[in-house]
Amino acid sequence: MSHEDIHRDDDQALEQRLRAALRPVDPGAGFVGGVMARVAAGRPGKVRPLRARTAASWASFALAASIVVALLLAHQRQVQRTEQGLEARRQLIEALRVTGDKLDLASRMVNAPPSPNYSDSGA
Amino acid sequence: MSGDQPCTSGELLARAISGDAAAFGTLVRRHQRSVYSLALRMLTDRHQAEDLAQEVFLQLYRSLASVESEEHLGFWLRRVTMHRAIDRLRREPRYLTSTLADAELLAGEAPDADPILERRLRGLLEELAPAARAVVVLRYQEDLDPAEIARTLKMPVNTVKSHLKRSLAQLREALTAPGPGGDGDRPAPPQPLPSGHRTLV
Numbered sequence A: 001m002s003h004e005d006i007h008r009d010d011d012q013a014l015e016q017r018l019r020a021a022l023r024p025v026d027p028g029a030g031f032v033g034g035v036m037a038r039v040a041a042g043r044p045g046k047v048r049p050l051r052a053r054t055a056a057s058w059a060s061f062a063l064a065a066s067i068v069v070a071l072l073l074a075h076q077r078q079v080q081r082t083e084q085g086l087e088a089r090r091q092l093i094e095a096l097r098v099t100g101d102k103l104d105l106a107s108r109m110v111n112a113p114p115s116p117n118y119s120d121s122g123a
Numbered sequence B: 001m002s003g004d005q006p007c008t009s010g011e012l013l014a015r016a017i018s019g020d021a022a023a024f025g026t027l028v029r030r031h032q033r034s035v036y037s038l039a040l041r042m043l044t045d046r047h048q049a050e051d052l053a054q055e056v057f058l059q060l061y062r063s064l065a066s067v068e069s070e071e072h073l074g075f076w077l078r079r080v081t082m083h084r085a086i087d088r089l090r091r092e093p094r095y096l097t098s099t100l101a102d103a104e105l106l107a108g109e110a111p112d113a114d115p116i117l118e119r120r121l122r123g124l125l126e127e128l129a130p131a132a133r134a135v136v137v138l139r140y141q142e143d144l145d146p147a148e149i150a151r152t153l154k155m156p157v158n159t160v161k162s163h164l165k166r167s168l169a170q171l172r173e174a175l176t177a178p179g180p181g182g183d184g185d186r187p188a189p190p191q192p193l194p195s196g197h198r199t200l201v
Helices: A003-021 A031-042 A047-111 A116-122 B009-017 B021-043 B046-062 B070-091 B099-107 B115-126 B130-140 B146-153 B157-176
Strands: none
Touching: A003 B115, A003 B130, A003 B157, A031 B021, A031 B046, B009 B021, B009 B070, B021 B046, B021 B070, B021 B130, B046 B070, B070 B130, B070 B146, B115 B130, B115 B157, B130 B146, B130 B157, B146 B157
């Protein structure tokens, strides 16, 4: 028997031993039940994922609503301040107009010619 | 209709794809031995192997629509199992089987088996790198040829052949080398565990 034949026989023996050592074995009795339970727990639409998704949706909605309310309040305050400014401007113009009228009246009275009746009585 | 009734693989697969849980359960029952054994030979721990095998079937449930045939299903299961096992081996610290787990494995041996030698071989297999171990397990447990192994592990055929050759040489050398007791076919006495290894008791 040549050296190669001996080596081939050794290889075949080792391969047989490996096949025997790696014979498939069964898992525990509850294996299929465990798989089905995990499948049921992970199925889409089940309580846990749905709850998680709902909570996430509500959180997003609440955040978006808070931002919108904050923007509306800021806008409302801006409008209010603009209106107050316009009202103050209107009141100032009105006051200036009244003052102008009064001054105009006073000016006319001062610059008016003396009354003839007053001159006659003095002569 | 019960899922345990005799049924062709194609019918069973079609029923499982259409949402029949009993048919899916039957598919799991048909393939659990292969998937679990692959995981066990890779991870060497029964609990980790069961967990990984269940994860593989859970992934199968989510990917059923992409499975084309029973043959494709077998290929798919082997590929996902081996890739997940290799990932886990690279990610997590290695577990060594306890004497209790070994005893349970020995209880399932065939009567004509040499349990001590087989245990030694399985121990030596643990010393191989994850990819090399995967090649050896697919070759001698699943009886796949190098081309099928290459397809399963997504590696070149020449790499598969190289892994096989080197692994067999390494195993042969370890088996024939005289151990501390002087007998190459006898298991060596327990050695202190290297750091990073954990024993499950």
